[in-house]
Amino acid sequence: MSTSLATYISLPGQTAEAFEHWHEVFGGRLNLLRYGDVPMEGMPFEPDPQAVAHVTLSLPGGELAGGDATDSKDYPIRDTAYSLLYTVESPEAARDLIGKLISGGGSENMPFENAPWGGWYGQAFDRFGVMWAFSVDAGESGESGEAAG
Structure with a gap:
């Protein structure tokens, strides 16, 4: 292994x-x-x-x-202290995934746009309260300029 x-x-x-x-x-x-x-x-x-x-x-x-949590404690799920970061190959792929999370009952947290460090970045909460962050590396995007919404 x-x-x-x-x-x-x-x-x-x-x-x-x-x-x-x-x-x-x-x-x-x-x-x-x-x-x-x-x-x-x-x-x-x-x-x-x-x-x-x-x-x-x-x-x-x-x-x-x-x-599944096996105890009866109430654990906070929705938070910005953590996120699941998923780096994908293109802005289109990231927008598609963000759109699926939102249409599945989630919400946008940070618009998916050009990032100050290069590339693209944005965040969405899914319907369970888990924050997903999406990133596309600068050299991978094939797009430049302002983010398309």
């Missing part, structure tokens, strides 16, 4: 819905395992059999992983 780094996110009771939505938006390969699908012997708690034990969404360039 090679070394890798994946983003892991727990959404209380919404992990399956979120990952299925992200799969619709971004494509990739989705692998979802519920607690009812695994042996429960030796578990230190008794989870809902429909709760997500582990899920992965493999995308070009990386992987998202997650599971």
Whole structure:
């Protein structure tokens, strides 16, 4: 097994819905395992059999992983202290993904425009409150000048 780094996110009771939505938006390969699908012997708690034990969404360039939160704490999801940064090959690809997140119940946080450091950058919240940041490197965009909206 090679070394890798994946983003892991727990959404209380919404992990399956979120990952299925992200799969619709971004494509990739989705692998979802519920607690009812695994042996429960030796578990230190008794989870809902429909709760997500582990899920992965493999995308070009990386992987998202997650599971349902198994405690009753209320964790804040929507915040600007973190984001999932996705660097894509073109402004058109980024605009398409942002549009899918917004049309799926999300909202724009920062318009997708030319970035002061070169290239393109923008942000959107999905309907689950997760902030997605999109970037296109300066040499990759093939576009120059003002951002098209």
